[in-house]
Amino acid sequence: MKVGIMSDxxxxxxxxxxxxxxxNEEGVDLVLHAGDYVAPFVARELSKLSAPLKGVFGNNDGERKMLEEKLGIKDEILTLDIDGLKVVLLHGTDERVVEAFARSQMYDIVIRGHTHKYGIQEVGRTLIVNPGEVCGYITGIxxxxxxxTREREIKIINLENREILGIMSI
Structure with missing residues (x-):
C-alpha cells in the first residue's frame, strides 16, 4: 500500500x-494530511485526489466547521492501522505530546507537521515523520x-524537482 503524507x-x-x-500519478491508496489547511477553499484541489483523504486539524485551521463539511476533517489526533502498521496522525503543536506518543512505543509511526521542517527520526522502534511543508513558505522547500508499506520505507520528496530528501526503512 502507498500512502501520501502531507502537512502545512x-x-x-x-x-x-x-x-x-x-x-495521483503514483497511485497512492490513501493520503494523510497533518493539518494547517488554513481555509476551506483548499478542498477544491484536495477533492481531485484519486485516493481517500484523512487528516487532522492544525493550529492555523480557523474555519473548522467548513473544513469538516468539505473535507471530513474533525479530529486533532487520529489513530490508524495501515497495512498492519500502527500510526498516529497529529499536527504536533505541543512537542511534549509528539514525544509522548513516540516514547510510548505503542505506534510504529508518529506523523506530525507544524514545524515546517521535514525529517524522519527514530525513537526506539517508532519513527517520527514530518513531511515538511507543502506550501514552502517558511523553509523555501x-x-x-x-x-x-510493501517496501517498508518512507521517502520525503521535494515537490518541485521530485528529489528524494530523506529515506528510511520501517
Whole structure:
C-alpha cells in the first residue's frame, strides 16, 4: 500500500495541485494530511485526489466547521492501522505530546507537521515523520512524504524537482 503524507499546505493552491498530481500519478491508496489547511477553499484541489483523504486539524485551521463539511476533517489526533502498521496522525503543536506518543512505543509511526521542517527520526522502534511543508513558505522547500508499506520505507520528496530528501526503512 502507498500512502501520501502531507502537512502545512497553508492555502498554497498551486503547491497543493502539484502534490495532488504527484499522489495521483503514483497511485497512492490513501493520503494523510497533518493539518494547517488554513481555509476551506483548499478542498477544491484536495477533492481531485484519486485516493481517500484523512487528516487532522492544525493550529492555523480557523474555519473548522467548513473544513469538516468539505473535507471530513474533525479530529486533532487520529489513530490508524495501515497495512498492519500502527500510526498516529497529529499536527504536533505541543512537542511534549509528539514525544509522548513516540516514547510510548505503542505506534510504529508518529506523523506530525507544524514545524515546517521535514525529517524522519527514530525513537526506539517508532519513527517520527514530518513531511515538511507543502506550501514552502517558511523553509523555501515544498515537500511531502510517501509511505510504502510493501517496501517498508518512507521517502520525503521535494515537490518541485521530485528529489528524494530523506529515506528510511520501517
Amino acid at each position: 499546505t497553508h492555502d498554497n493552491l498551486e503547491a497543493i495541485k502539484l502534490a495532488v498530481e504527484y499522489f 515544498k515537500s511531502f512524504a510517501i509511505l510504502n
